[in-house]
Amino acid sequence: MMISFSKSWLNKGVFVLSLSLGLLIAACAPPTKPVDLERAEAAVEQVQTDPNVTQYVPVRLDEAKEALQRAQVAWEKDESTEEVEHLAYLAQRRAAIAEVAAAEKAAQAEIKNLGQERQQMLMEVRELEARQAREQAKMAEARTRELEQRLAELDAEKTKRGYVLTLGDILFEVDRAELTPGGMQNLFRLVTFLKEYPDREVVIEGHTDSTGSAVYNQELSQRRADSVYKFLMNNGISPERIVARGYGEAYPVAPNDTAAGRQRNRRVEIVILGAGERAKEYQRPG
Structure with missing residues (x-):
């Protein structure tokens, strides 16, 4: 009986001690x-x-x-x-x-x-x-x-209308529209130029002196302009780039009362237009 009582108290003491230690440890642990x-x-x-x-x-x-x-x-x-x-x-x-x-x-x-x-x-x-x-x-x-140099080689003159290449009377058969060999030689150089500069178009103007009837002179000037037109076309220049006009005795460059003046007036002028200008739209200034 005595032994049972002692064990009971011993168990209670162990429990109390364990509880106290747990509380102590909890109290000492850092807070969460x-x-x-x-x-x-x-x-x-x-x-x-x-x-x-x-x-x-x-x-x-x-x-x-x-x-x-x-x-x-x-x-x-x-x-x-x-x-x-x-x-x-x-x-x-x-x-x-x-x-x-x-x-x-x-x-x-x-x-x-x-x-x-x-x-x-x-x-x-x-x-x-x-x-x-x-x-x-x-x-x-x-x-x-380069263009100016090439035009100079053609003997083209710079004017208000553009560069103008003049074929004198001696480059045509007398009182006829056929080109002489010298005239053809000049035009071959123009053909070469036009092939090198495909953006350029030309206006061919035939002129005469005042000798004879105005009708005949106009017809002769047109035939000579057409002769140049055909030469250029036959040598590979597109007809879309060429216009031929005969003006007869309308635009003299010298008096017709002397032989020298009349010879200067008998001519074909080839106007080389600027880039972008169209021959079919060209109007000769008065």
Whole structure:
């Protein structure tokens, strides 16, 4: 009976001792960190690793870190749960604000960078266009010099109507429309020129002196102009590029009261038009 009583008290003592030790251990264990505080710490840590945050909004990052530190201090001082949660919430919000602000700044920087790149591209394009324009101007100038040289070789005279190549009376059979060998030789050079410059068209004008009837002179001037027309066409120049007109005695270049003057008036003028001008639309100025 005595032994049973002792065991009962012994078991109770062990239980009490175990309970006391458990309470003591629980009292000594560190308190569990609030979930809101852990979230705030994670949020601040995340924004700290964002290069946009550190580059564009370091002040916002400092504000988030400062708010987190206040929340941590409040928890360590065992302030009220509401206070800790409030401060942790502020830290999370400031971390989120820092992240959003950094994203906006990064986007603005990207837009600015794209604008600068676009401006640079525009400048490069304009420089390229200017360089091409200069090169084209040089090429055009070179072509103009070459054209003038070729026209000079044809003995063409520069006038208000364009360049004019004159075939004198001696390049035709007397009182006839047939070309002499010398006239053909001159026209072969013109054929070569027109083939080299396919954008050029010509107007062939026949002229006479005032000797004889006006009707006959007009007919002779037209036949001579037609003779030149046919020669050019037969040597590969498109008839679309040629117009032949006879003016008779209408446009003298010298008085008809001397033999020398009359000889100058008996002529065929070939007007070499400018680039883009059309022979069929050409009107001789009065």
